[in-house]
Amino acid sequence: MQQLLSLPQEAMKPAYDVVVVGSGYGGGVAASRLSRAGQRVCVIERGREVPTGAFPARLPELRRELQLNGGKMRSGSRTGLYDFRLGADIHVLVGCGLGGGSLINAGVALRPDDRVFADSAWPEAIGTDGLLDLGYERARTMLRPARYGDAASLSKYRSLQTASAAFGQPPVPAPVVVSFEETVNPAGVAQAACTLCGDCCSGCNVGAKNTVAMTYLPDAKAHGAEMFTALTVSHVEKLSGGWRVHFAPSEEKGGAPSHVDAKTVLLAAGTLGSTEILLRSRERGLKLSDRLGERFSANGDIIAFALGGRERVNAVGVGEPPKFTGDTVGACVAGQIELPDAGDLDRSMIIQEGVLPSAVAPLLPVFFISGGRLLGAAQSLIKGVYEGPLSHLHTFFVVSHDDACGRLTLEKGSLQVQWPNVAEQPVYTRVDEALTKAAEAVGGRYIKNPLAGTNMGTKPTTAHPLGGCGMGEDAGSGVVNHKCQTFAGTRGEDVHAGLYVCDGAVIPRSIGCNPLLTITALAERAMVHLARDHNLGFDTAPIRNHADQEVVT
Numbered sequence: 185m186q187q188l189l190s191l192p193q194e195a196m197k198p199a200y201d202v203v204v205v206g207s208g209y210g211g212g213v214a215a216s217r218l219s220r221a222g223q224r225v226c227v228i229e230r231g232r233e234v235p236t237g238a239f240p241a242r243l244p245e246l247r248r249e250l251q252l253n254g255g256k257m258r259s260g261s262r263t264g265l266y267d268f269r270l271g272a273d274i275h276v277l278v279g280c281g282l283g284g285g286s287l288i289n290a291g292v293a294l295r296p297d298d299r300v301f302a303d304s305a306w307p308e309a310i311g312t313d314g315l316l317d318l319g320y321e322r323a324r325t326m327l328r329p330a331r332y333g334d335a336a337s338l339s340k341y342r343s344l345q346t347a348s349a350a351f352g353q354p355p356v357p358a359p360v361v362v363s364f365e366e367t368v369n370p371a372g373v374a375q376a377a378c379t380l381c382g383d384c385c386s387g388c389n390v391g392a393k394n395t396v397a398m399t400y401l402p403d404a405k406a407h408g409a410e411m412f413t414a415l416t417v418s419h420v421e422k423l424s425g426g427w428r429v430h431f432a433p434s435e436e437k438g439g440a441p442s443h444v445d446a447k448t449v450l451l452a453a454g455t456l457g458s459t460e461i462l463l464r465s466r467e468r469g470l471k472l473s474d475r476l477g478e479r480f481s482a483n484g485d486i487i488a489f490a491l492g493g494r495e496r497v498n499a500v501g502v503g504e505p506p507k508f509t510g511d512t513v514g515a516c517v518a519g520q521i522e523l524p525d526a527g528d529l530d531r532s533m534i535i536q537e538g539v540l541p542s543a544v545a546p547l548l549p550v551f552f553i554s555g556g557r558l559l560g561a562a563q564s565l566i567k568g569v570y571e572g573p574l575s576h577l578h579t580f581f582v583v584s585h586d587d588a589c590g591r592l593t594l595e596k597g598s599l600q601v602q603w604p605n606v607a608e609q610p611v612y613t614r615v616d617e618a619l620t621k622a623a624e625a626v627g628g629r630y631i632k633n634p635l636a637g638t639n640m641g642t643k644p645t646t647a648h649p650l651g652g653c654g655m656g657e658d659a660g661s662g663v664v665n666h667k668c669q670t671f672a673g674t675r676g677e678d679v680h681a682g683l684y685v686c687d688g689a690v691i692p693r694s695i696g697c698n699p700l701l702t703i704t705a706l707a708e709r710a711m712v713h714l715a716r717d718h719n720l721g722f723d724t725a726p727i728r729n730h731a732d733q734e735v736v737t
């Protein structure tokens with residue numbers, strides 16, 4: 185029986201040394217490192233804890249995990265795993281649950297091109313104090329990215345190889361945070377070996393994906409951190425000598441608003457969540473930089489499809505236990521074509537092949553028939569997506585660069601993304617051209633978006649939102665400094681003692697690769713600074729070497 189990480193709200197104390205808001209990569213790092221430093225840590229997460237085995241495996245379960253928020257419209261549970269924000273200019277998908285986006289992501293873990301950190305958007309110290317490398321090293325030690333050794337045996341990888349002819353650049357296996365062998369991980373958690381079921385993006389029911397809930401959070405719990413779920417933080421209030429964190433039950437019909445105090449608060453609620461909390465706090469009088477909400481980037485992130493190709497791709501997950509036994513699918517992403525542009529960083533892109541989770545399989549024929557693009561989709565309805573034409577469906581994830589000129593604002597109390605004409609960013613044209621060539625190389629047709637006929641399909645969608653509380657040298661250029669401390673006003677370098685932002689919100693530009701490793705590395709780096717500044721110390725030794733620690737199964 186899996187040991188739960190979270191406690192009932194009644195167990196929350198009135199005050200802690202540290203409150204961490206949100207439990208994705210940034211929050212997981214903060215909770216682990218500061219509890220190791222002997223701090224009494226409380227983690228507050230708006231979503232639920234979803235144990236291994238309880239992730240959605242079928243369409244009705246998946247539907248229950250969808251929350252749609254757009255303007256006046258909202259539907260679904262506020263603790264649903266998939267939080268879709270439908271915007272006037274761009275849609276954003278983020279994860280919601282104990283473990284944040286790690287629960288539903290594809291787990292690709294890459295370090296950006298060095299030119300990204302050479303950009304003047306970053307504070308100088310990021311590139312000079314050597315701690316970024318340490319951050320990446322620690323992130324890799326905990327999350328353990330690995331390349332699947334037999335990628336070339338997977339049909340989807342071989343199809344990517346065929347597509348790569350369009351670029352004269354062969355694919356390489358992609359590093360993913362997946363345990364391909366049974367193991368006890370550095371947090372002391374026993375993990376089963378990946379079954380190559382392909383369902384990473386609906387949550388791993390095997391326990392093989394190295395999510396934050398499998399790594400940093402159990403590590404934090406083992407060092408005394410207390411975690412509370414289904415509680416949404418609205419804002420923070422400055423007290424003399426500390427902070428008050430205001431929250432309420434996430435579901436509308438919950439109990440009354442409440443609060444908890446701490447000397448140090450780390451906002452790690454993600455790009456949208458942390459920015460929203462600070463915007464609300466500013467409305468209530470907290471002095472912050474005028475840059476708050478700016479430099480929002482979609483990380484040049486696109487999902488698109490090719491249909492009707494010659495080869496069987498086999499890129500629909502089968503789940504666990506498998507719904508179909510045939511060729512092995514593979515983890516969500518097994519291979520990528522790296523297309524760096526030596527002369528212009530912004531033109532660089534990475535094309536990854538991807539797998540759609542088995543729970544959406546019943547919807548696929550409907551999507552592709554409604555667009556009228558695949559006559560044979562009806563055949564897939566009959567044979568199932570695993571044998572008919574949809575077994576030749578390519579899913580492509582592309583990451584590149586945009587100009588990070590989006591803006592997050594509060595309108596009538598709810599967060600909005602404003603980015604007029606974002607669809608005209610040159611990145612989308614470049615990606616369309618590249619994927620059209622890739623689709624031709626496999627003998628298929630490029631489908632930019634199966635929802636193109638709907639209002640949702642006319643706008644770009646990103647699963648890699650970045651920025652909003654971007655780093656800068658001072659309050660004139662950023663919301664936080666290179667240590668993730670929040671600037672205390674609109675000018676100068678003074679910071680609010682004890683208020684940090686520690687997640688994707690601090691990244692001030694697109695990074696051109698999947699962001700989880702960089703978010704984790706920047707959080708690790710910030711924790712080294714925080715410990716130095718407060719005379720704290722922590723080690724990062726794996727729990728499995730501590731004879732007195734129980735292995736969590």
Ligand SMILES: Cc1cc2nc3c(=O)[nH]c(=O)nc-3n(C[C@H](O)[C@H](O)[C@H](O)COP(=O)(O)OP(=O)(O)OC[C@H]3O[C@@H](n4cnc5c(N)ncnc54)[C@H](O)[C@@H]3O)c2cc1C
Nearest residue numbers: 206208209210230284285290291292417454457688699700
């Ligand atoms: C389908 C999908 C696939 C992806 N694939 C990849 C991939 O392969 N590789 C990669 O690098 N990245 C991938 N990403 C993106 C990656 O998961 C995110 O960039 C990453 O999770 C962001 O980390 P974070 O710490 O900034 O925030 P998050 O992981 O988003 O965590 C923030 C947490 O805060 C909680 N929260 C928000 N607001 C509040 C509040 N007010 N009160 C309390 N809690 C709050 C949220 O519920 C969430 O748990 C993918 C994302 C998605 C959705």
Ligand code: SF4
Nearest residue numbers: 378379381382384388
């Ligand atoms: S492929 Fe399946 S078993 Fe492997 S990490 Fe993804 S969801 Fe888990």
